Every structure is written in structure tokens, then in C-alpha cells.
Amino acid sequence: MKAYLMIPLAALGLGSCAAVPGTQPARSAVAGANVDTAWLGRKIWANECAGTVPGLVSWNAGEAFPSLGIGHFIWYPAGVRERFDESFPKFVAYARRSGVQVPAFFNGPAPWADKAAFLADRSGRADQMRQWLARHVELQTRFIMARSRAALGAMARMSRNPQAVVAHYNALAATTQGMYCLVDYVNFKGEGVKETERYNGSGWGLLQVLEEMRGNPQGRAATAEFSRAAGVVLTRRVNNSPAERGERRWLPGWLNRCATYR
Numbered sequence: 221m222k223a224y225l226m227i228p229l230a231a232l233g234l235g236s237c238a239a240v241p242g243t244q245p246a247r248s249a250v251a252g253a254n255v256d257t258a259w260l261g262r263k264i265w266a267n268e269c270a271g272t273v274p275g276l277v278s279w280n281a282g283e284a285f286p287s288l289g290i291g292h293f294i295w296y297p298a299g300v301r302e303r304f305d306e307s308f309p310k311f312v313a314y315a316r317r318s319g320v321q322v323p324a325f326f327n328g329p330a331p332w333a334d335k336a337a338f339l340a341d342r343s344g345r346a347d348q349m350r351q352w353l354a355r356h357v358e359l360q361t362r363f364i365m366a367r368s369r370a371a372l373g374a375m376a377r378m379s380r381n382p383q384a385v386v387a388h389y390n391a392l393a394a395t396t397q398g399m400y401c402l403v404d405y406v407n408f409k410g411e412g413v414k415e416t417e418r419y420n421g422s423g424w425g426l427l428q429v430l431e432e433m434r435g436n437p438q439g440r441a442a443t444a445e446f447s448r449a450a451g452v453v454l455t456r457r458v459n460n461s462p463a464e465r466g467e468r469r470w471l472p473g474w475l476n477r478c479a480t481y482r
Contacts (some may be wrong), residue, residue, distance in 0.1 A: 261361035263406055265290040267477060272456050276353040277346045279335045282465065288336060289353045290295055290360050291407040296330040303416035307367075314363045315356070323352060357402035358415045365399075368426070371411035375427040388430045391442040401446045401481045405429060408477065409454070419460035427455045440482075454478065 262271065265288040268290055269275025281284045284300050287293065288308050295308035312326050324330055331345060339348070353360065372389050376382040392398030405426050410417060412425020422428070432449035433442075455476045461467040 227330075239327075240306060247411040257358045257361045257365070260400065260403065261290060263400065264361065264364065264407060267404060267480070268292045269410070273350050273354050275365045278339045278352045281335075284334070285330065288359055289350065291364050295330040297333050299343065300329075302468075303414070303418075305410055305414055305417070308376060310367075311360065311363050314366070315359055318362075320356065320359060323348065323420075329447075360405075365403050367411075368406040368477060371406060371426065373412060374413045375430065379427060379431060381431060384433075385427065385430045388433045388442070391436070391438050392446060395439060395443070397440070397443045397481075398446070401443055402426065405446075405450060405481070419462070420458060422456055422460055424453050424457035444482050447478050450478040450481060451475050 252359050265271050269278070269292075276290070277288055278292075279287060285294050285296050285300060285306075288295055289311065291307065291311070293308035293311050294304055294306050296302070312322055317320050325345060326349075329466075332341060372386065375389075376385050379385045389402065391400050410425040412423040412427035412429075414425075415422075417423055417425060426477075429446060429450045432452055433445050434449075435445070437445045455471065458467045458471045
């Protein structure tokens, strides 16, 4: 029997959303919350790709890799290795374990050496990827949620205050809006456990946001505190970032996204 996950639309601030290609509702209890993966997937898709199919495969200015899916999963070309976690191969492996057929060219490194090659490609591979990803939004959402849950143990082990990290995570996971905070931020900026994802020794992932949270808030107070803490962590990242990356241009959009966590 298929598991179903349910989140009320109002809890995510979605109102009445139009259907997304390839998504089917699935309901089940996850970490104490009722989550609808189709609705949650639409929210993430809107945040990452403006809810568009073309946005499911993109190559951002100043980056050495394409970003794929509702989660903007990173996929490195051959010979490219950077500080960021390469998440697309992990998603492909998850899809296969879930019994989903994956196009052969999803194996190995990204098929484009750089952004110029990506823009010049007339093979149709990018559009084929977009259509496949649009048909499997729920699968991507489940991968993002599983990635968030699986990250908690590693975050606690790395934290200077593991009890607070676990308590803050569990408080957020107990509500629908809190679950959105957790899965979206992990998808947005990662778990924060990789030593390579640091500027001046300071990270910007979910671990750092949970550590930044104050007190022991519950319910709506927990999501409001998460929103505040995320803004602090991302502002710190920009202040610590290399000037040549020009990250300050992204900060207003990042802070707008943090506001949705309230």
C-alpha cells in the first residue's frame, strides 16, 4: 500500500495551488506532522524554479555546474569538484532504489563541461531531463525529506550543543510549517556538516541555523525563531564570502525566502 503524506495548504501559505505535472498526493505520518508531498513539492518548486518546467534544469551565472530539479540538485561536470555537496547523483541512486527508471545519461558526470557548452547543446538532453523531473516531483520531494531526516544524526554529532540541535529539530518537525522549514532549508543551503562548506570557518547549513536558534520555542514560535536564525546565518555567510563571488546580490532573495519560514 502506498504511503500518503498530508500538509494543509494554509500551513504552507499556498492557498489554492494549481496541479503540477506528474505529482500524486501521498499521505503518511512523518515526524509527528501530516505532510502532503505534492503540495510540499509545489512549494519547493516555486521557491527554487518559480514553479516552471524550464527552471528544472538551469546553469546559474558564476557557477561551474548545472542545478537540477525542484531541489536545484548539484551535478558536477568531469574534473570539477567544489566545496558544495553534489546531490544529483544521490537523488539518482534514490530514484533507482525506489524502482523508478532513470535515463542512462543521468549516470556519471554532467554531460556539459561548462555553461557555454550547456547553452550551445542542441541534443535535447536538457529538455529530456526537464520533462523527466516534472513527472517525478513527488519523488524529489520524498528525497528532500529523507535527506533532512537523515542529516539529524550527523548534525548532532558535529554540534557544540547537540541536545539543543535535536530539540529544535524535533520541535520544528512536530508541525507542518516546521517540516517545511526543515526540508526547504536543507534543500536550499544543505545540512551544514561538510567542512568544505565554510567561509572563515563558519557554515551556513541547517546545523548552523538550529544552533543559532534561541530558547526552546514550540509551534509557531519555533518557526518564527527558525526564520530569524536563518536570516542571521545567511547574512553571516555573505559577510564572510569571497568578494569575487558577489554573494551580496543574492542576500535580499535569501532573506525573502527566510520570511516564508514564519
